[in-house]
Amino acid sequence: MSVISTRIQGDVLVVTADNPPVNALGAAVRQGLMDAMRQAASDDAVKAVVIRCDGRTFFAGADITEFGKPPVSPSLPEVIDAIENCPKPVVAAIHGTALGGGLEVALGCHYRVAVPSAKLGLPEVKLGILPGAGGTQRLPRVVGVEAALPMIVTGDPVPAKKAKAMGLLDALVEDEAGLEDAAIAFAQDVAGRSEHPVSSRRSDRIADTPPSAFDDFRKANARRLKGFEAPEACIQAVEAAVSQPYEEGIKTERVLFQKFVTGTQSKALRHVFFAERAAQKIDDLPKDIEILPIRKVGIIGAGTMGGGIAMNFLSAGIPVTMVEMKQDALDRGMGIIRRNYDNTAKKGRITQQQVDTAMSNLTGSLDYADLADCDLVIEAVFELMDIKKQVFGKLDSIMKPGAILATNTSYLNVNEIAASTGRPEWVIGLHFFSPANVMRLLEIVRGDRTAPQVLATAMKLARTIGKVAVVSGVCHGFIGNRMLAARQKQANALLMEGAKPHQIDQVLLDFGFPMGPFQMADLAGLDLGWKEEESKGETIRDVLCERGRRGQKTGKGFYDYDEKRNRTPSDEVNAIVAGFAAKSGKAQRDIGDDEIRERLLFPMVNEGALILEEGIAQRASDIDMVWLNGYGWPAYTGGPMFWADIVGLSTVVAGLERHGDAMPDLTISSLLKDKAAKGERFNG
Known part of the structure; x- marks a missing residue:
């Protein structure tokens, strides 16, 4: 036809x-x-x-x-x-x-x-x-x-x-x-009109x-x-x-x-366009696989992450039951959700009726038993394995057969969490990114025993709530945080060798990131996971926190901040870093921006190649999707793996070898070396 x-x-x-x-x-x-x-x-x-x-x-x-x-x-x-x-x-x-x-x-x-x-x-x-x-x-x-x-x-x-x-x-x-x-x-x-408007001949709308x-x-x-x-x-x-x-x-x-x-930017952005669609395709999932109905969702934890996760489902019209341990924490969490919706309505992005409908679908509880009829439950509790295993043990005894049990862990072993239940095939990782109601990325972590229909249902649900889903296998940090750790390791090493926090951050800002590693640390709070009673001043972070330099919220962290949270480099921090470098015997030197950029980004590409080697990610473009949608990698470069293709994989390998003394424990991926030697690319 x-x-x-x-x-x-x-x-x-x-x-x-x-x-x-x-x-x-x-x-x-x-x-x-x-x-x-x-x-x-x-x-x-x-x-x-x-x-x-x-x-x-x-x-x-x-x-x-x-x-x-x-x-x-x-x-x-x-x-x-x-x-x-x-x-x-x-x-x-x-x-x-x-x-x-x-x-x-x-x-x-x-x-x-x-x-x-x-x-x-x-x-x-x-x-x-x-x-x-x-x-x-x-x-x-x-x-x-x-x-x-x-x-x-x-x-x-x-x-x-x-x-x-x-x-x-x-x-x-x-x-x-x-x-x-x-x-x-x-x-x-x-x-019947004698004349008709011709767009290209009009001038009335542009004349003035x-x-x-x-x-x-x-x-x-x-x-x-x-x-x-x-x-x-x-x-x-x-x-x-x-x-x-x-x-x-x-x-x-x-x-x-x-x-x-x-041009290069158009090629990169077209790559992003197709990569987002490719990420939805899982090679070993049959097209006719059963998609399980998700009519009601449970969330464990009413904190920042739990509340943000809940909003995704509420905004999609899916009822949510949120469970907390104490009433004040539950009330605070539900109040924040209400304020977030009210603020969005004030900006004209949603109607008051949409706010009321969303809130009417939210139920708070202090009793796990109220989750029993949920089709999916997501835990968003502290990032400690023992606590998560306790939560999943409780869920295993409460949830109905066929319910999906999901963890929002950022790093922990999903297989180990699944093993704390009698239904590991129904356990999956759903790693949301903060703020969870805003960030587009959802890392879906497929455990060794996760059932195919559970994975397929999670992928379909991600689209329902407006997320870009990328499937990851089980490893420490999965795709995004594993690569982030490689970058952070070099950022800390560069600091000890003489690069200043603002210089390191500026290199990434110039590359196109919304912020650098030390800005990010100040925003998150340097005392995140730090315990004052256990601190012994053994790390730069310990000393900064001990001196009250805990990030933007205290007006000083790696940077000094004014009342509008504008940052300026800190002489105090530079002195602290220099002291640690002297104790370690590190010689301070001037480090150029090119070296900083290569040492921050090339190890990320290498880690991405290792992730592909190990089968943690299905394709290179999936890795790009993670970093574009979860970490602010500039879209006009196409993502870390596409950027490496443009730079040239042989250039990446040569850079890693050139900086080998500064990263002695880094093993260059055999996949990366092989592709570089053959003149190949990660993406097509």
């Missing part, structure tokens, strides 16, 4: 796309649209055209699999020009999403109608590129620069009602099932754009856009829409598009 079909209803040519799953604008779709425009132009019986899509969405973008391949005619710009130049009025009937090339097609149409649930956007910037089929030139002409810039530069879509208010839509069709009929009626109504609009936008969004190259190109393209005739502006857009579509 053709991906594009046409039929004439009355005097309207209805052009329908059917290219599941998202009606991507591949070569066959483009050719079909071009043929339909020729049919419309040549048939005197046709007075107007409606372009619509079957399935769950309007055109949701270009066919990303065509990127980097030889172009196939007709190109999308050629198709959109043909739509815009059609002598009959063309109406886009939008449902689902009109994204990227899909919105560019709609902008080429003379009129746009949509159902209220539709969303419209130009998300190309999230793939490291900019709209390349006229989007940066037509959208400002239709909605104005003030509305167009955020859509193009951030890539965030807008809902249909907002699109209507800004002038992007001509009509909303409240009866979503009647979109096609309404679009045909709209087309018949406008067919103030010259300062673009620099003002740059300044307002500098923090969000830092490190990414494509947003600036998007701004420049919109500037061209204002300062140049359309024919010149479209050339500017095309030059910028061609430059970035072959």
